[in-house]
Amino acid sequence: MLEAREVVKNLHAYRPPLAGRTGLRLDFNESTVGCSPRVLARLRSLDSELLARYPEREPVEKGVAAFLGLDPAQVLLTNGVDEAIHLLSSTYLDPGDEALIVTPTFAMYAIFAQAEGARVVEVRAGDNFTFPEKDLRGQLSPRTRLIAVANPNNPTGAAVAGNVLIQIAQAAPQAAVLVDEAYFEFHGETVIQQPRQIENLFVARTFSKAYGLAGLRIGILAGAAKQMAMVRRVASPYNVNAAALAVLPEALQDQEYVGRYVAQVLSNRDKLQQELGNLGLHYWPSHANFVLVHIGPAHAEFVQTLRKRGILVRDRHTDPGCAGCVRLTVGSDGHTENLIAALRDVFEQLGLRTGLPTGARA
Ligand SMILES: Cc1ncc(COP(=O)(O)O)c(C=O)c1O
Numbered sequence: 136m137l138e139a140r141e142v143v144k145n146l147h148a149y150r151p152p153l154a155g156r157t158g159l160r161l162d163f164n165e166s167t168v169g170c171s172p173r174v175l176a177r178l179r180s181l182d183s184e185l186l187a188r189y190p191e192r193e194p195v196e197k198g199v200a201a202f203l204g205l206d207p208a209q210v211l212l213t214n215g216v217d218e219a220i221h222l223l224s225s226t227y228l229d230p231g232d233e234a235l236i237v238t239p240t241f242a243m244y245a246i247f248a249q250a251e252g253a254r255v256v257e258v259r260a261g262d263n264f265t266f267p268e269k270d271l272r273g274q275l276s277p278r279t280r281l282i283a284v285a286n287p288n289n290p291t292g293a294a295v296a297g298n299v300l301i302q303i304a305q306a307a308p309q310a311a312v313l314v315d316e317a318y319f320e321f322h323g324e325t326v327i328q329q330p331r332q333i334e335n336l337f338v339a340r341t342f343s344k345a346y347g348l349a350g351l352r353i354g355i356l357a358g359a360a361k362q363m364a365m366v367r368r369v370a371s372p373y374n375v376n377a378a379a380l381a382v383l384p385e386a387l388q389d390q391e392y393v394g395r396y397v398a399q400v401l402s403n404r405d406k407l408q409q410e411l412g413n414l415g416l417h418y419w420p421s422h423a424n425f426v427l428v429h430i431g432p433a434h435a436e437f438v439q440t441l442r443k444r445g446i447l448v449r450d451r452h453t454d455p456g457c458a459g460c461v462r463l464t465v466g467s468d469g470h471t472e473n474l475i476a477a478l479r480d481v482f483e484q485l486g487l488r489t490g491l492p493t494g495a496r497a
Contacts (some may be wrong), residue, residue, distance in 0.1 A: 317344060342383070
């Protein structure tokens with residue numbers, strides 16, 4: 136009888152709640168307004184000839200590298216950051232190796248590492264989800280071959296200074312250190328220029344968030360040319376589809392559109408955080424396009440009640456250290472106004488104003 140590998144049988148199935156996502160989607164940190172009209176126009180102009188051909192990644196990769204100020208040899212376009220994580224895991228992890236992650240964090244690091252037979256070493260974030268630099272250093276071993284850090288982190292919104300990550304990469308030269316900058320546009324700080332000096336440092340970016348292209352599946356992995364040559368060996372030559380490649384240059388060119396959306400999100404993030412504070416809730420100040428908030432024992436009812444009002448938010452109650460917490464994506468002005476109005480109502484409706492632990496470490 137055919138049996139999957141033992142490590143695969145032991146994986147927990149990760150099923151994000153994708154079904155029935157109609158309404159205002161504030162549950163996956165996507166853009167709430169979608170991509171630039173210029174990107175959509177380019178998409179609509181595609182013809183059957185383009186779709187008949189295998190996609191050619193390299194010319195677009197060159198343009199992306201120029202946009203980032205990197206050499207093309209340092210850049211690989213990927214099927215979203217998810218694929219970048221998968222490729223790094225395949226390139227560097229042998230069974231029994233260790234992958235270090237800081238929890239709570241994005242689920243796919245552990246999944247792809249475990250699928251290679253690696254042991255995932257979880258380092259819990261400090262109070263208020265601060266980066267546990269000392270504890271992480273304490274877990275470094277000769278078997279540490281992957282360290283994955285989302286900066287800013289999901290679901291907490293916490294950020295760590297780039298120099299801390301660089302020092303960790305220097306302290307673990309035997310490990311691939313992935314700095315996942317999926318939310319870079321909302322944070323503005325990057326270490327993407329560093330792989331020139333630090334050969335084991337990699338940076339991932341995505342077009343799924345600020346650019347509003349999660350459905351197209353496109354991301355970037357950047358690293359030292361020598362290491363990227365190894366990563367390319369395990370990547371399919373056709374990993375990025377022709378439609379994504381065709382519209383990517385347009386997406387990069389229309390920085391005005393992205394900049395305008397990011398500016399809205401940043402201002403609305405302030406407004407939302409202020410409102411959460413006014414409601415007497417503990418939230419964690421965010422560097423990304425979402426805010427994690429402590430609702431308490433009524434977290435599931437809170438999510439359900441918002442859903443009935445047509446607003447989807449994400450229950451993060453089961454993430455390590457996140458008991459009673461919910462994550463709210465921040466979007467456009469109108470969408471944030473809707474969210475804030477609904478929050479006020481739901482608070483009254485559920486009687487959440489009384490008896491809530493505030494300022495608690497979840
Ligand atoms: C930290 C982080 N990395 C990566 C991703 C996935 O990115 P992509 O859509 O490019 O695979 C997400 C999506 O939520 C994320 O939060």
